[in-house]
Structure formats: structure tokens, C-alpha cells
Amino acid sequence: MEFSYISKNIFYPIYSVIAKQILQYQDVDKNGICLDIGCGPGYLGMSIVKKTNMKLCLFDLDSEVLKIAEQTIEEANLNERAYTCHGNVEDMPFRENYFDLVISRGSLFFWEDKLKAMNEIFRVLKPGGCAYIGGGFGTKELKKIITSKMQEIDETWLLKVKERRGRIKNYREIVEKSRVNTYEIINDETGYWIILKK
Secondary structure, three states: OOHHHHHHHOOHHHHHHHHHHHHHHOOOOOOOEEEEEOOOOOHHHHHHHHOOOOEEEEEEOOHHHHHHHHHHHHHOOOOOOEEEEEOEOOEOOOOOOOEEEEEEEOOHHHOOOHHHHHHHHHHHEEEEEEEEEEEEOOOHHHHHHHHHHHHHHOOOHHHHHHHHHOOOHHHHHHHHHOOOOEEEEEEEOOEEEEEEEO
């Protein structure tokens, strides 16, 4: 089943919930600039923009996925506040201290050099900015619903998720080795998030 179909029809309810959690968790400059890394169709980043006055960069390594993200921007009529950018999280084309908020849901598990990526995220964050990196479902109830729907599509889906989550014990070590000096890890039944602060 197509990635964009799954994002729009199965995972869609989580994005607004996660955006609200991100914005409530930390005092984010709601007039600042947000970077959504590994954005896919852009639903999480767009949820942030709809709840704030922020500008948004939807950033992904997959240029085909960015075409879908461009459609998401167009459909939301937010061309003045959002744009796409192609690139790799390990070597981002942005200047230092540029973004107030960096978000990424689901892409962390696929980054080849996670240490390099963490250092890049820290580099592009403004002083006082924060990043929310990881994977979550918003609530326990949403996780249960999505897990059920995804297992109907792919019986091995839950095994794949557990395999990716099995590597999370290494992430604290990676953050410790990075340039980041203030961070927090949330690991509960709704998901796994690394929150970086600068």
C-alpha cells in the first residue's frame, strides 16, 4: 500500500495531536521558523503551522515524497508560509542558528549517521530553540487504532516497529556524544521522543 495513502488515511489523526503536544510541552516561538525533517507528505509540520504563525520548511531526502508535500502545502493554501527543501539530515543546506523548532516523526530510525544528524540539528537550531525527534502516536488510544489498521495491511508491521524501537537504547548514547548539552527523552506507551534544547 502506498506511503501517502497510509499517511493520509491511517496515521492522519495523530499529527494534530502530536503538534499540540509539541507546542504545549515547550515555550516555542509561535512566530518563528519550523523545520520538519523527513517530512513525508508534511502533515506534522503543517499541523504545527495551522496552530501557530510559524513559517515552515518541509525537508526530505526523497524528492518524490516532496512532490506530495508540495501538494499538501497547496491544498492548505499555505504557500506564503511553507516550502519544501530536498536534502540529507546529515548535511543540511541551512545556516547556523536558523530554526526555532525542529521536528521529525518517524525518520530518526532510518538515518545512517545519527550522530552527524544530531549535530546538524543542533547546528541549525537557534539559541533558545528546541527539537522533537522520534516517533509517537499522540495517545495510547490512537496507537491501538493505528496498530490494528496497520496489522490488517501488513501482518509483520508490529514486528518491524518493535525492531526499530529495539535500537532506542543506543540513542541516549548518541545524544551524549553529540554537541547537544541539554536534552530529555520521553519513552512511554505513546512513543519515543528525544527533545533537544539549545
